[in-house]
Amino acid sequence: MHRSRSRSRSRSRPHPASRVRTRIAAGVLGTALAGALLAAVPGPAPAPARPGIPRTGIQWGACPEKPVPDGMRCGTLTVPLDYGAKATAKATVRIALAQLPATGPAAKRLGSLVMNFGGPGAPGVSTLAADPNAFAELNKRYDLVVFDPRGVGHSAPVTCGGGIQGGGGAAPGGPAAELAALRAEAKRCALDSGPVLPYIGTVSVARDMDLLRQALGEDKLDYLGFSYGTRLGAVYAALFPRRTGRMVLDGVDTLSEPLGEQALLSAVGQQRALDGFLVWCAHRQGCVYGTNTRTAKEKVQALVTRLDAEPLTGEGGLRFTGQDVADAIGIALYSQKAWPALADALARVERDGDPVGLMQLGGPEEPPPPGEDPAEGAGAAVPADNAAAALVAVNCADDPDRGDAKASPMDVARELEALQPVFLAASPIFGPRQLMTVLACYGRPAGTDFIRGIDRPAGIPRILLVGTRGDPATPYEWTEETAKRLGNTVIVDYKGDGHTGYVASRCVQGYVDHFLIDGRLASGTRSCPAGE
Numbered sequence: 225m226h227r228s229r230s231r232s233r234s235r236s237r238p239h240p241a242s243r244v245r246t247r248i249a250a251g252v253l254g255t256a257l258a259g260a261l262l263a264a265v266p267g268p269a270p271a272p273a274r275p276g277i278p279r280t281g282i283q284w285g286a287c288p289e290k291p292v293p294d295g296m297r298c299g300t301l302t303v304p305l306d307y308g309a310k311a312t313a314k315a316t317v318r319i320a321l322a323q324l325p326a327t328g329p330a331a332k333r334l335g336s337l338v339m340n341f342g343g344p345g346a347p348g349v350s351t352l353a354a355d356p357n358a359f360a361e362l363n364k365r366y367d368l369v370v371f372d373p374r375g376v377g378h379s380a381p382v383t384c385g386g387g388i389q390g391g392g393g394a395a396p397g398g399p400a401a402e403l404a405a406l407r408a409e410a411k412r413c414a415l416d417s418g419p420v421l422p423y424i425g426t427v428s429v430a431r432d433m434d435l436l437r438q439a440l441g442e443d444k445l446d447y448l449g450f451s452y453g454t455r456l457g458a459v460y461a462a463l464f465p466r467r468t469g470r471m472v473l474d475g476v477d478t479l480s481e482p483l484g485e486q487a488l489l490s491a492v493g494q495q496r497a498l499d500g501f502l503v504w505c506a507h508r509q510g511c512v513y514g515t516n517t518r519t520a521k522e523k524v525q526a527l528v529t530r531l532d533a534e535p536l537t538g539e540g541g542l543r544f545t546g547q548d549v550a551d552a553i554g555i556a557l558y559s560q561k562a563w564p565a566l567a568d569a570l571a572r573v574e575r576d577g578d579p580v581g582l583m584q585l586g587g588p589e590e591p592p593p594p595g596e597d598p599a600e601g602a603g604a605a606v607p608a609d610n611a612a613a614a615l616v617a618v619n620c621a622d623d624p625d626r627g628d629a630k631a632s633p634m635d636v637a638r639e640l641e642a643l644q645p646v647f648l649a650a651s652p653i654f655g656p657r658q659l660m661t662v663l664a665c666y667g668r669p670a671g672t673d674f675i676r677g678i679d680r681p682a683g684i685p686r687i688l689l690v691g692t693r694g695d696p697a698t699p700y701e702w703t704e705e706t707a708k709r710l711g712n713t714v715i716v717d718y719k720g721d722g723h724t725g726y727v728a729s730r731c732v733q734g735y736v737d738h739f740l741i742d743g744r745l746a747s748g749t750r751s752c753p754a755g756e
Contacts, residue, residue, distance in 0.1 A: 340453030344618035347377030383607035410667035425621030444469030475724035487661035495651035497696035680711030694721030
């Protein structure tokens with residue numbers, strides 16, 4: 225991820241992560257950014273379409289970038305740039321795709337399962353390439369299909385010319401300088417991103433996904449979405465309820481709350497997850513914070529405060545601040561499997577003043593040499609700041625609220641000052657960083673109000689939602705809220721910790737796989753205990 229802090233939030237399924245991706249927002253684990261050159265080489269002719277469905281427009285071929293799983297094929301799909309009713313231009317966007325063909329007997333194959341791993345700003349192709357085994361059971365019956373959403377990865381990537389500059393704290397010149405910097409940043413993003421930026425956002429991506437469904441030859445879209453991918457799935461179902469097939473949303477995003485409210489609940493969720501970690505640590509021999517969880521929270525806060533005032537020096541001479549401590553903790557909270565490494569890293573920094581363990585979890589990284597593309601993989605052409613730029617652009621395109629354009633810098637500063645105690649009460653560690661989300665879209669056009677208006681769409685099929693009680697990124701409350709907004713849903717209530725439940729829980733995986741493969745989905749709420 226870029227060196228500066230984004231004020232917006234990224235939510236992605238836990239995954240082996242690129243250090244570039246993990247720095248988008250405080251306390252967020254993103255997905256791998258292993259670069260993949262996705263222009264397809266000539267491949268087999270498209271398969272015959274099903275009756276009534278147009279022939280596929282996807283020419284599948286080999287993926288030039290390595291490594292990719294055996295059998296993975298890449299391609300592109302051309303979609304309209306602008307879906308607006310008054311659009312007359314024929315401008316288009318090429319969407320990068322990948323497919324893992326089903327491994328089971330042909331007679332038992334179910335077609336295509338489209339997947340999205342989160343973000344916004346996370347590429348689908350490199351994420352699936354990095355960790356396909358988690359979906360091996362589904363892959364027996366389904367062709368797994370992923371894509372880089374418009375503006376992301378190799379699908380007309382947006383950029384702000386090297387980095388999102390806002391979000392780390394007040395500018396040296398005070399509120400006026402901070403707001404001026406945000407306006408300048410918005411203009412720079414518009415200039416450097418090209419024509420796709422005004423047409424980025426979840427509603428447009430959902431329409432792209434419907435064209436993908438048609439190109440795949442599917443009557444209905446079967447879909448598995450994680451984290452931000454749940455927002456995308458919900459929007460698709462609202463737009464195209466009768467084209468929605470079996471849909472699972474895991475780590476459920478909100479459809480209704482403004483970015484500021486989302487940030488406040490995110491701080492609550494992160495603190496709740498940290499509290500769970502400290503309880504776990506207190507029962508672990510040698511926990512650096514002892515057995516008193518109340519004082520443990522105070523000690524973690526003291527560490528953050530201390531290193532904000534006097535940063536340590538880590539690998540390569542990089543400064544390691546309290547912000548970096550909060551980032552590293554937040555990253556580790558995404559998966560309970562990372563908790564032992566987090567406990568050891570905190571012990572190392574507390575006892576020896578050595579931040580290396582935390583840096584390995586997600587601390588500051590050395591910028592690439594001038595002219596070197598930090599995306600992984602030879603020939604990769606994704607801008608270094610694409611994940612961060614796309615995250616802000618999509619979240620702002622999805623949010624219709626904007627502050628008073630005539631407000632003075634001091635008015636904005638007073639608003640932040642009034643909100644600060646609320647965010648501190650939510651979390652003294654994560655709250656101050658999440659607070660800056662209220663300025664995430666300053667200087668950008670207002671976004672769509674379609675998502676806020678989703679309310680029990682007519683004709684929507686039954687959808688499976690998975691919520692995790694100890695989720696640091698998508699609080700369980702959002703699962704219940706989205707269930708009400710969609711109407712026809714079943715909830716799997718996972719009592720465990722970490723972000724999303726499918727990979728962490730065999731119980732959750734069982735419900736999801738049975739529904740996607742067999743179509744079995746009982747009504748009501750189902751429960752999965754922690755650790756099962």
